[in-house]
Each structure stands twice: as C-alpha cells, then as structure tokens.
Amino acid sequence: MQHYLLSIYQPAGDPPSPELLEPVMRKVKALVEEAKAAQVWVFNGGLHSTDSATVVRVKDGSPLTTDGPFIEGKEHIGGFMVIKVPDLDAALRWAGNLAQALTLPGYPDSLPIEVRPFRHLG
Amino acid sequence: MFREEYGRAVAVLVRRFGDIDLAEESVQDAFTVALERWPSAGLPPSPAGWIITTARHRAIDRVRREASRADRQASAAELGASGEPIEESGMPDERLRLIFTCCHPALAPAAQVALTLRLLGGLTTAEIARAFLVPEATMAQRLVRAKSKIRDARIPYRVPEPADLPARLGTALAVIYLVYNEGYLASAGTELSRDDLSAEAIRLGRLMNELMCDEPEVMGLLALMLLGESRRAARTGPAGELVPLAEQDRTLWDRALIAEGQALVRRCLARNQPGTYQIQAAIQAVHSDAPLASATDWRQILQLYDHFMAIAPGPVVAVNRAVAVAEVDGPAAALAVLDRLGLETYYLLHAIRADLLRRLGRHREAALAYSAAIARTDNAREREFLQRRRRDLE
Numbered sequence: 158m159q160h161y162l163l164s165i166y167q168p169a170g171d172p173p174s175p176e177l178l179e180p181v182m183r184k185v186k187a188l189v190e191e192a193k194a195a196q197v198w199v200f201n202g203g204l205h206s207t208d209s210a211t212v213v214r215v216k217d218g219s220p221l222t223t224d225g226p227f228i229e230g231k232e233h234i235g236g237f238m239v240i241k242v243p244d245l246d247a248a249l250r251w252a253g254n255l256a257q258a259l260t261l262p263g264y265p266d267s268l269p270i271e272v273r274p275f276r277h278l279g
Numbered sequence: 280m281f282r283e284e285y286g287r288a289v290a291v292l293v294r295r296f297g298d299i300d301l302a303e304e305s306v307q308d309a310f311t312v313a314l315e316r317w318p319s320a321g322l323p324p325s326p327a328g329w330i331i332t333t334a335r336h337r338a339i340d341r342v343r344r345e346a347s348r349a350d351r352q353a354s355a356a357e358l359g360a361s362g363e364p365i366e367e368s369g370m371p372d373e374r375l376r377l378i379f380t381c382c383h384p385a386l387a388p389a390a391q392v393a394l395t396l397r398l399l400g401g402l403t404t405a406e407i408a409r410a411f412l413v414p415e416a417t418m419a420q421r422l423v424r425a426k427s428k429i430r431d432a433r434i435p436y437r438v439p440e441p442a443d444l445p446a447r448l449g450t451a452l453a454v455i456y457l458v459y460n461e462g463y464l465a466s467a468g469t470e471l472s473r474d475d476l477s478a479e480a481i482r483l484g485r486l487m488n489e490l491m492c493d494e495p496e497v498m499g500l501l502a503l504m505l506l507g508e509s510r511r512a513a514r515t516g517p518a519g520e521l522v523p524l525a526e527q528d529r530t531l532w533d534r535a536l537i538a539e540g541q542a543l544v545r546r547c548l549a550r551n552q553p554g555t556y557q558i559q560a561a562i563q564a565v566h567s568d569a570p571l572a573s574a575t576d577w578r579q580i581l582q583l584y585d586h587f588m589a590i591a592p593g594p595v596v597a598v599n600r601a602v603a604v605a606e607v608d609g610p611a612a613a614l615a616v617l618d619r620l621g622l623e624t625y626y627l628l629h630a631i632r633a634d635l636l637r638r639l640g641r642h643r644e645a646a647l648a649y650s651a652a653i654a655r656t657d658n659a660r661e662r663e664f665l666q667r668r669r670r671d672l673e
Binding site: 159243244245249272273274276 | 383385431432433434435437439440443
C-alpha cells in the first residue's frame with residue numbers, strides 16, 4: 158500500500174458563508190466515513206487561516222520564531238487528508254471524490270487538490 | 280521488426296519486473312546480442328520470443344548483480360519462475376498496458392509523448408529530441424523525470440477500468456495524434472513534415488486499433504491519419520513548397536491508403552457513437568472521394584462540421600467550418616461567420632480570411648490578412664506559401 162497526501166488548496170480571504178459551507182462539511186464527513194470503512198483513511202483535518210501560522214527555524218545556531226505563514230500567497234493549504242491505497246489511480250479517485258465533496262453548492266468548479274506520494278512514513 | 284518487437288518486449292518485461300529502466304536496458308541488450316548472433320547463426324524459430332527470453336535472462340542477471348543482501352530474497356522469487364521457454368504465440372500482448380501508463384494524465388503531455396515514442400516506438404532519446412526540436416539533455420531529463428514519477432507516485436501498469444476508460448483513451452489518442460501532427464506539419468523549422476514521426480503515429484494507431492478492437496474513436500483516429508497520409512506525395516511541390524488541398528494533383532494520392540481509411544470511416548460511423556476523430560475522418564473521406572477539387576461535396580462537409588460543432592464546439596472547428604460555408608454559401612457569408620468568432624491570435628483564421636477577401640476582390644484587406652497570418656506561424660514552408668499568395672495579389 159502506498160500513502161498519499163491530498164492537500165486542499167484554498168484562496169486567501171474570508172471563508173464562504175456558513176450556509177454555503179454547511180453542506181460541504183456534511184459531504185466531507187460522509188466521504189471520511191466512507192474512506193474509514195474502506196480502510197483507506199489515515200488522517201484528515203482542516204486548518205485555521207494562515208493568520209494563525211507561526212514559523213520557527215534555527216538561525217545562527219539559535220531558534221528564531223516569526224509571525225508566519227512561511228509563504229504569502231493567493232492560495233494556501235486549508236486542509237488535507239492522508240490515505241493509503243494500492244496505486245495512483247486509486248488515490249486520484251479518492252481525490253476526485255474529495256474535490257466533488259468540496260464543491261460549493263451552485264459552483265461548477267472545486268478547490269484544487271494536490272496528490273503527492275509519501276517517500277517514507279514515521 | 281525492431282519497432283514492433285521493441286515495444287512488445289519492453290511491455291512484457293515491465294509487467295514482469297515492474298521497473299521500466301531495467302526493462303529497457305535488458306531489451307536493448309537482447310537486440311545487441313541478436314545483431315551479433317543472427318547474421319551468422321540465422322534467425323531463431325521465433326525471433327520475437329527469442330528477444331523476450333533473452334531480455335528476461337539479461338534482466339535476471341542485472342537483478343542478481345544489483346541485488347543487495349536485503350532484497351536478494353525478493354529477486355529469488357522472480358528467478359524461480361524463469362526457466363520455462365517463451366512461446367511467442369502464447370504471450371499476452373502487454374503493450375496496451377504500457378500505452379496507458381505512458382499516456383497517464385498525471386504525466387505532462389510532453390512527457391507522455393516522449394515516453395510513448397521511447398518505450399513503444401524504440402526511438403532513441405536523441406531522435407525524440409531532434410523531432411521535437413529540444414536539446415538532447417532536455418529530452419533525457421524529461422524522460423528520467425517521467426519515469427521517476429511513474430515509480431514514486433505508483434502510476435499503475437494496467438488498462439484503466441471501464442469507468443475511467445473514455446477519458447484515459449482520449450489522452451492516449453491525443454498523444455498519438457500529436458505525434459502525427461508533429462510529423463504532418465512541423466510546428467517550427469524549415470521541413471514541412473517529418474515523415475518518420477507520422478509513420479510512427481500510424482504504427483501506434485494501428486497497434487491501438489488492433490489491441491482495442493471496435494473502439495469507434497480509435498478507428499476514427501487511424502482513418503484520419505491514413506487519409507492525411509494518402510496525400511503526402513501531393514502535399515509538397517518540386518521545391519518543397521506547400522500545395523493546398525484544392526490545388527493538389529489528386530493522381531498522386533495513395534489509393535490504397537484512401538481505401539483503407541474510407542473502409543475504417545464506414546465501419547466506425549456504422550457504430551453510431553460519433554466522436555471528434557470519426558467526424559474529422561469522415562470530412563477527409565469526403566475530400567478523398569472527389570477526383571477533382573471542384574467535384575467536392577461541400578454540402579456534406581458542412582453538415583459534418585455542423586455535427587462537429589454540436590458535439591464538440593470550439594473556435595478551431597468554427598474556423599474550419601467557415602471554409603465549407605464559403606463553398607456552399609459564398610465567401611461573403613463565410614467572412615461574416617469568421618468575423619463573429621474573434622480569435623485574433625489564430626493564424627489559420629487570418630489565412631482563411633485572407634483567401635475569402637481575395638475571392639471577394641478586396642485585395643488591400645486580403646494583403647493585410649495574409650500579413651497577419653504570416654506573423655502568426657513559425658513554419659517556414661507555411662510562411663513562404665502565404666507570402667506567395669500575398670505577392671499574387673499585386
């Protein structure tokens with residue numbers, strides 16, 4: 158089995174209204190249940206906005222903490238899911254289902270999801 | 280023999296060892312041994328089977344040599360089943376899997392094309408680089424990256440499931456058609472066509488048609504390429520200049536290719552699952568029916584373009600449809616159609632517009648349109664053709 162990281166990219170700015178978001182959250186929850194039942198799910202979660210991010214590094218031998226995000230961009234990772242499946246085709250199918258679940262009611266396009274294989278675990 | 284058997288052998292070895300580089304190197308070894316041995320020892324009873332058996336033994340040798348203590352056990356399992364001789368007739372054809380791996384949508388289009396030509400066509404990296412006018416190092420890197428992605432992301436080696444097949448087949452056909460078009464009319468450079476790429480695309484099209492029997496779009500693509508290929512001798516003049524369809528010497532057309540293409544068109548249209556390759560092939564089949572340009576059934580061609588616009592509307596199709604409108608309803612009607620489209624950046628729009636304006640006697644505007652078209656194509660032969668047309672106006 159191969160582990161894949163499915164990163165959900167969302168645009169910077171305010172999240173959609175609760176009425177729009179509610180059906181999305183419901184669909185994602187159903188998808189997570191389905192992935193758990195299929196023994197595909199490893200982990201998933203949604204993140205607070207990048208305003209809440211902090212960057213830590215070692216600089217000249219000492220830890221340095223700065224207000225982050227590390228990269229300011231028009232898009233950032235808003236959440237992710239880790240799955241374990243036999244191959245990329247299976248991973249792409251789950252990513253497709255996740256993209257479907259993330260589509261806001263009345264919108265034809267979803268957020269983009271980046272699929273990346275893990276080199277190793279732990 | 281090489282082109283056919285190279286791909287077949289690589290496909291079998293990838294299936295067996297799950298490693299593209301190992302498969303390629305072993306098959307190359309096998310061909311090297313064949314070149315040394317066959318001239319004096321004579322052909323083995325089954326050359327294809329011999330290549331695969333030899334390549335497989337080479338692969339096992341390589342695995343043995345390279346195996347570290349840790350994975351020696353895994354390779355031992357592989358070695359265990361290696362004794363039986365290979366009967367070519369009993370060998371499943373693994374090339375369809377290889378085509379779908381090479382044309383996986385997770386790979387960039389340029390990488391799909393390069394991998395397909397490399398693994399299924401046996402073209403060298405240098406040949407592919409020359410064909411696509413990129414430095415050999417760039418092409419080598421493109422191939423290495425694509426193979427690494429197949430391995431690291433675990434792009435599977437299999438024919439897609441029925442639910443995924445239409446989209447995946449579309450990608451594979453697009454790769455073959457891109458190779459064909461690159462051979463038919465080089466997008467840059469001085470040579471109008473690169474025959475070997477077209478020939479390779481047709482070979483891949485035939486292979487695909489053989490492996491996926493009765494897929495209408497596969498038949499349609501093969502027919503489209505064969506009908507285009509039938510005009511190769513008529514397409515360029517003595518000095519290598521481009522000769523447009525209407526002015527071609529139709530006695531130079533290859534009747535055997537036309538017959539084969541038209542038979543495929545009839546067969547796929549009878550399936551009644553229309554697709555864009557089938558319609559394009561049908562349009563070319565109508566042209567092929569006309570012994571003289573003036574005898575072309577433009578009404579039927581216009582109907583086919585209307586059908587095309589109904590199933591897959593697009594600006595490029597709309598521009599080509601305007602050519603048929605000009606023949607059925609006159610150049611003024613076609614000009615009105617074109618001018619509604621926009622599409623300022625598309626060279627063919629300007630070239631067709633120029634021709635329509637010329638036919639309407641609006642020479643000054645025609646010259647401007649030719650200039651606009653000339654500025655938008657990189658193909659030297661095509662530029663020459665348009666420049667000649669512009670000169671003829673004066």
